Amino acid sequence: MSFGAVRVRFAPSPTGYLHVGGARTALFNWVLARQAGGAVVLRVEDTDRSRHVEDSVGKILDDLRWLGLDWDEGPDVGGDHGPYFQSHRLDLYTGHVQRLLDSGDAYYALETPEELAALRGDAKERKGVLKYQRPDPLPTVEQGLAARADGRLITVRFKMPERDIVVHDEVLGEVRIPREELEDFVIQKNDGGPTYHFACVVDDELMNITHVLRGQEHLMNTPKHVAMQEALGFKTPVYVHLPLIFNMDGSKMGKRDKEKAIKAGLEPPEIDVHDFRAAGYLPEALLNFISLLGWSPGDDREQMDLAETINRFTVSRVGAANAKFDRDKLVAFNTDWAARVDAERSLEALRDFAHVSGSPLAGADDKTLAHLLRACAGMRTFRDVENKSAFLFVEDDSIAYDEKAVRKVLAKNEGAGFAMLDTLLSTLRDLDSWEADLIDGALKAICESRDLKLGAVAQPLRVAVTGTTVSPPIQDTLVLLGRERTLKRIEIAGKQKAPA
Numbered sequence: 001m002s003f004g005a006v007r008v009r010f011a012p013s014p015t016g017y018l019h020v021g022g023a024r025t026a027l028f029n030w031v032l033a034r035q036a037g038g039a040v041v042l043r044v045e046d047t048d049r050s051r052h053v054e055d056s057v058g059k060i061l062d063d064l065r066w067l068g069l070d071w072d073e074g075p076d077v078g079g080d081h082g083p084y085f086q087s088h089r090l091d092l093y094t095g096h097v098q099r100l101l102d103s104g105d106a107y108y109a110l111e112t113p114e115e116l117a118a119l120r121g122d123a124k125e126r127k128g129v130l131k132y133q134r135p136d137p138l139p140t141v142e143q144g145l146a147a148r149a150d151g152r153l154i155t156v157r158f159k160m161p162e163r164d165i166v167v168h169d170e171v172l173g174e175v176r177i178p179r180e181e182l183e184d185f186v187i188q189k190n191d192g193g194p195t196y197h198f199a200c201v202v203d204d205e206l207m208n209i210t211h212v213l214r215g216q217e218h219l220m221n222t223p224k225h226v227a228m229q230e231a232l233g234f235k236t237p238v239y240v241h242l243p244l245i246f247n248m249d250g251s252k253m254g255k256r257d258k259e260k261a262i263k264a265g266l267e268p269p270e271i272d273v274h275d276f277r278a279a280g281y282l283p284e285a286l287l288n289f290i291s292l293l294g295w296s297p298g299d300d301r302e303q304m305d306l307a308e309t310i311n312r313f314t315v316s317r318v319g320a321a322n323a324k325f326d327r328d329k330l331v332a333f334n335t336d337w338a339a340r341v342d343a344e345r346s347l348e349a350l351r352d353f354a355h356v357s358g359s360p361l362a363g364a365d366d367k368t369l370a371h372l373l374r375a376c377a378g379m380r381t382f383r384d385v386e387n388k389s390a391f392l393f394v395e396d397d398s399i400a401y402d403e404k405a406v407r408k409v410l411a412k413n414e415g416a417g418f419a420m421l422d423t424l425l426s427t428l429r430d431l432d433s434w435e436a437d438l439i440d441g442a443l444k445a446i447c448e449s450r451d452l453k454l455g456a457v458a459q460p461l462r463v464a465v466t467g468t469t470v471s472p473p474i475q476d477t478l479v480l481l482g483r484e485r486t487l488k489r490i491e492i493a494g495k496q497k498a499p500a
């Protein structure tokens with residue numbers, strides 16, 4: 001079957017932030033379109049008001065942009081196949097429902113929500129799930145219209161053909177769904193709006209979608225879609241169902257992981273793209289990592305930028321088996337990417353992190369941030385930069401001195417560390433200027449004159465000015481802090497002698 005130019009769609013439902021699985025779907029669709037010189041359509045599937053989460057469209061679009069995945073048609077950019085919000089297309093769906101009613105491929109189903117709930121309850125008691133039994137004879141259109149006119153909450157159902165449905169999937173091959181597993185399903189809800197299935201099928205046709213890549217969780221929706229396409233005289237796009245994404249322990253990766261962690265008093269894991277963004281990951285690294293969830297380029301190559309992914313991507317190398325989300329591997333990817341991107345890009349990404357995470361880094365100027373980035377070379381994520389630079393953002397007289405650090409580094413050996421602070425105070429006060437080289441030279445000179453290792457000088461100084469034993473290299477720490485604040489902190493640290 002030929003479709004002309006490739007057209008794919010990304011079709012998020014605005015039910016919250018963009019899940020990493022959704023980002024992987026968006027990425028594979030995007031890559032396929034870019035490879036073929038085709039078009040990416042962004043369609044917002046917002047017909048289910050009960051699941052709608054305020055602001056989520058803006059958030060999803062913003063996180064897609066952060067990832068660098070753009071769209072050729074959709075919200076903000078427009079296009080020839082709009083509107084791109086399903087809630088603005090309701091008349092179109094109603095028209096196509098009418099076509100199916102007219103052809104006898106759909107019928108009014110007169111059960112009210114209460115009646116269906118009762119049937120579902122009965123089925124549950126028998127430890128089963130409700131399978132909808134087609135009424136015989138079918139309600140007539142007149143009966144349906146009369147019931148609606150009476151205010152009865154009824155639906156329209158699609159009449160499933162009396163045969164197995166075969167789905168052709170590019171990864172899974174032919175998937176045959178036996179007739180007994182299929183039932184007549186709702187295409188128009190009791191409020192007159194379309195169900196997801198119906199709106200999706202109508203829009204895939206009207207938007208000329210040629211390829212549908214989506215998660216395997218949708219596989220059992222596809223026979224419904226294929227059957228409706230046949231009844232409506234629509235084309236069937238090429239389907240590619242992508243493997244599910246699991247945690248390393250084999251459990252499903254989802255929102256519930258966060259709830260579970262919070263209940264157990266643990267830090268919730270990152271699940272949505274936004275979580276990774278606010279945790280200090282680079283979009284380059286996250287994209288690279290998720291591109292390998294269910295796809296591999298075929299050799300041992302793993303670190304790829306988007307251009308290379310576009311070059312190498314083939315649907316034939318998408319797997320069928322569940323993918324595992326290896327967080328350690330993601331951290332390793334991010335560490336490598338952080339070392340690889342240039343200074344300007346790194347600064348831009350750090351600014352974004354500071355902004356979305358509400359980090360104190362947001363208040364720092366570009367010069368300070370650029371210096372911090374150099375001083376934190378080897379970082380895993382921007383969170384490391386934040387942690388290592390926390391000392392910059394506390395008031396000099398509010399530093400929380402880590403008791404253990406004070407004991408081990410300052411008080412031990414009859415207060416050798418404290419004594420070193422006195423030496424440092426006078427040496428640093430007298431430096432001609434406050435530059436890394438000069439500071440370095442001064443510290444080395446103290447080491448040489450007293451036959452000490454650098455740690456014996458640098459660690460007391462670090463504890464004095466940061467309260468902890470972790471910070472960027474000592475010269476950077478001091479330059480960032482400035483002379484005045486450094487000297488003030490050394491004096492304040494000297495007063496910590498008492499608890500020791």
Ligand code: GLU
Binds near residue numbers: 011012213214
């Ligand atoms: N709106 C659906 C979702 O968010 C998309 C389903 C599809 O790709 O057909 O899961």
